[in-house]
Every structure is written in structure tokens, then in C-alpha cells.
Amino acid sequence: MPIYEYQCDACGEKLDKLQKMNDEPLKTCPKCYKEKLKKVISTSGFRLKGTGWYETDFKNSNKSKTSENTALTKSKNEVKTL
Numbered sequence: 001m002p003i004y005e006y007q008c009d010a011c012g013e014k015l016d017k018l019q020k021m022n023d024e025p026l027k028t029c030p031k032c033y034k035e036k037l038k039k040v041i042s043t044s045g046f047r048l049k050g051t052g053w054y055e056t057d058f059k060n061s062n063k064s065k066t067s068e069n070t071a072l073t074k075s076k077n078e079v080k081t082l
Contacts, residue, residue, distance in 0.1 A: 010036040 002021060007014045008029035017026060027035045 005040040005042050006037050007040045008032060008034070008036050009038060010034040014040070 001018050003016050003018050004025070005014065005016055006026055008031065011029060011032040011034070013029055013031040015030065025039055026037050029035075029037050
């Protein structure tokens with residue numbers, strides 16, 4: 001479930017609310033009890049890291065190919081024992 005941010009136009013109160021996507025938006029401010037609560041558009045709270053994402057895979061295509069070749073060479077030279 002996403003966390004939505006709200007701000008009251010009357011008193012300026014800010015709050016976060018964990019809601020289902022199909023829940024009705026909040027309208028009444030919990031501080032001043034006026035129906036002036038509005039959703040605030042904000043930045044997301046996470047970042048995609050690691051391989052498999054645009055930032056790491058496609059920014060420098062030569063670098064990723066070089067590291068792949070090195071990994072293949074290393075794996076061919078390794079002998080695994082059980």
C-alpha cells in the first residue's frame with residue numbers, strides 16, 4: 001500500500017497516511033477539523049540499485065561489456081571441487 005502525503009490549506013498541517021490505492025482521499029484535517037485537506041505530490045522514497053536497471057546497465061556500455069568478459073574469463077579458469 002502506498003503512503004500518501006496530505007497538507008491542510010487552512011492550518012498548514014502535514015501528515016502521511018498509509019492507504020489502499022482505491023481508498024477515497026482524506027478531506028478533513030485531524031488538527032483543525034476543516035475540510036481543507038489536499039494530497040501533496042512528492043518524490044518517491046526509494047531508489048533502484050544494482051544491476052538490471054537503466055542507470056547501471058546502459059550509461060556506459062563499454063564498461064559493462066568489459067566486466068562481463070572478465071567475469072566469463074574468471075569462471076572458465078576456476079575449478080570447483082565438492
